[in-house]
Amino acid sequence: MTDFWSISRATPTSSGLDLHLALGSPRPGRGLEDALRDAVTTGRLAPGTRLPSSRALAADLGVARGTVAAVYAQLAAEGWLDSRVGAGTWVAHPTGVAPAAPPPTRPAPDLLDLRAGIPDASAFPRAAWAASARRAVVDAPAAHLGYGDPLGDESLRRALAAYLARVRGVRAEPGAVVVTQGFGELLALVCRTLAARGARRVAVERFGHAAHREIVAAAGLDVVPVPVDGEGLDVAALAALSGIDAVLVTSAHQFPTGVALGPGRRRELVAWARRTGALVVEDDYDGEFRYDRRAVGALQALAPDRVVYAGTASKALAPGVGLAWGAVPPALVPDLAHHRRLSGVRPDRLGQLTLARFLDDHGYDRTVRSRRAVYRARRRRLQEVVDQRLPGCRLVGMDAGLHTLLALPDGVAERAVASAAAARGLRLLGLAELDATPGDPAAHDGPQHVVVGFGAPPGHRYEAALDALVAAVTDAVSPVPGAPAPRRRR
Numbered sequence: 001m002t003d004f005w006s007i008s009r010a011t012p013t014s015s016g017l018d019l020h021l022a023l024g025s026p027r028p029g030r031g032l033e034d035a036l037r038d039a040v041t042t043g044r045l046a047p048g049t050r051l052p053s054s055r056a057l058a059a060d061l062g063v064a065r066g067t068v069a070a071v072y073a074q075l076a077a078e079g080w081l082d083s084r085v086g087a088g089t090w091v092a093h094p095t096g097v098a099p100a101a102p103p104p105t106r107p108a109p110d111l112l113d114l115r116a117g118i119p120d121a122s123a124f125p126r127a128a129w130a131a132s133a134r135r136a137v138v139d140a141p142a143a144h145l146g147y148g149d150p151l152g153d154e155s156l157r158r159a160l161a162a163y164l165a166r167v168r169g170v171r172a173e174p175g176a177v178v179v180t181q182g183f184g185e186l187l188a189l190v191c192r193t194l195a196a197r198g199a200r201r202v203a204v205e206r207f208g209h210a211a212h213r214e215i216v217a218a219a220g221l222d223v224v225p226v227p228v229d230g231e232g233l234d235v236a237a238l239a240a241l242s243g244i245d246a247v248l249v250t251s252a253h254q255f256p257t258g259v260a261l262g263p264g265r266r267r268e269l270v271a272w273a274r275r276t277g278a279l280v281v282e283d284d285y286d287g288e289f290r291y292d293r294r295a296v297g298a299l300q301a302l303a304p305d306r307v308v309y310a311g312t313a314s315k316a317l318a319p320g321v322g323l324a325w326g327a328v329p330p331a332l333v334p335d336l337a338h339h340r341r342l343s344g345v346r347p348d349r350l351g352q353l354t355l356a357r358f359l360d361d362h363g364y365d366r367t368v369r370s371r372r373a374v375y376r377a378r379r380r381r382l383q384e385v386v387d388q389r390l391p392g393c394r395l396v397g398m399d400a401g402l403h404t405l406l407a408l409p410d411g412v413a414e415r416a417v418a419s420a421a422a423a424r425g426l427r428l429l430g431l432a433e434l435d436a437t438p439g440d441p442a443a444h445d446g447p448q449h450v451v452v453g454f455g456a457p458p459g460h461r462y463e464a465a466l467d468a469l470v471a472a473v474t475d476a477v478s479p480v481p482g483a484p485a486p487r488r489r490r
């Protein structure tokens with residue numbers, strides 16, 4: 001016969017605390033005493049945890065209230081618990097003194113940050129987002145809180161299809177829109193799908209994120225860098241390669257060199273994809289941020305059957321939102337759904353419902369417009385500072401996005417600038433850190449460059465970040481006497 005008290009019970013008490021107590025003795029008081037002592041000793045009940053009232057715990061356990069009160073009193077007398085009449089009962093701190101609160105954790109020291117492509121998260125539209133989140137949760141039918149389609153919440157896919165058509169000229173039905181956890185997941189899904197279909201080689205722009213190249217390689221594909229020049233990806237060089245199954249391209253605003261793919265090259269790239277049957281992955285990571293009013297529509301519109309269009313909420317909102325999207329050739333949708341299922345990934349649906357609401361209410365448009373004005377002003381200010389305080393330097397790349405290249409005076413090494421910046425508490429990348437073939441000087445004669453991201457600092461730190469940049473370049477141009485000479489990397 002099962003001993004009644006040997007049954008473990010999770011007891012949701014009226015204090016809200018869910019206590020899992022294994023009462024292993026036939027005597028209720030003894031069993032409870034042992035169970036509580038065991039929970040404190042093993043750390044399952046941490047010091048400071050408030051216990052349920054004796055009345056609530058007695059009701060949950062089905063024992064007399066006096067039994068629980070006697071156990072609490074006994075354990076308090078032994079120093080396991082603290083109790084104050086009328087206030088309650090807690091698990092005691094071992095010394096009887098509550099430890100000082102731990103210092104707040106910081107993800108990183110409070111450095112100035114001019115790394116490329118990072119938005120000012122302090123400007124996240126908290127109130128508008130919270131309002132959309134509230135409405136999304138209150139209004140969602142229960143079915144919208146279920147598993148849903150593996151490629152994303154239907155209402156978000158509809159909202160994105162409409163938004164992308166209106167703002168970037170993308171041509172896609174909602175069913176061909178895929179919601180992912182950041183661009184990296186979309187890239188991984190596309191690469192796994194291609195690899196499963198027998199693809200071998202994926203071309204990438206010579207300059208770009210190493211993380212993206214690693215994602216391609218992790219799918220078992222060869223990564224083939226292609227030169228980039230003043231008109232973006234060198235499409236003739238791409239076409240001269242054989243056996244390329246796909247190319248990853250930042251056509252609207254090359255990352256990080258900042259140029260747009262020339263109109264002729266856009267046409268050549270699409271013609272190449274049609275001719276060879278290859279896929280183009282168009283990474284439109286900052287397509288909303290063009291300041292000269294010459295926004296060029298998505299390449300995808302020229303060939304929706306050959307181009308995967310990719311966008312992200314990371315720039316206009318914040319990376320913490322963790323959502324990106326793709327408009328994919330309809331023929332790829334079933335395979336992508338298959339690989340999404342295999343991956344076990346399911347983007348948070350409440351976040352998707354919130355973004356759908358935010359798009360439908362035009363909160364996204366309003367945020368983009370206001371951020372665009374801020375980033376445009378920051379870019380202008382950077383230009384002024386370079387013109388006035390950095391003789392011999394110049395900004396290159398078009399007026400767009402959240403970053404630009406700073407060409408250094410002849411003979412000044414980007415590495416020297418980056419290390420001078422680090423010494424001054426400024427995070428800054430040299431172009432070589434984003435180069436897939438850093439040892440190859442061919443495409444990169446002339447001045448060296450640092451990539452200046454003007455998005456990251458909160459507004460009140462921007463001038464300090466620019467001052468640190470000026471100081472770092474000045475340090476590298478005229479090194480402190482006695483300091484070791486900087487070595488050129490290339």
Ligand SMILES: Cc1ncc(COP(=O)(O)O)c(C=O)c1O
Pocket residue numbers: 117118181182183184209250255283285311312313314319323324
């Ligand atoms: C070139 C480029 N592509 C894509 C992304 C978007 O990535 P995610 O959606 O993972 O933030 C970024 C973000 O930094 C980027 O710089």
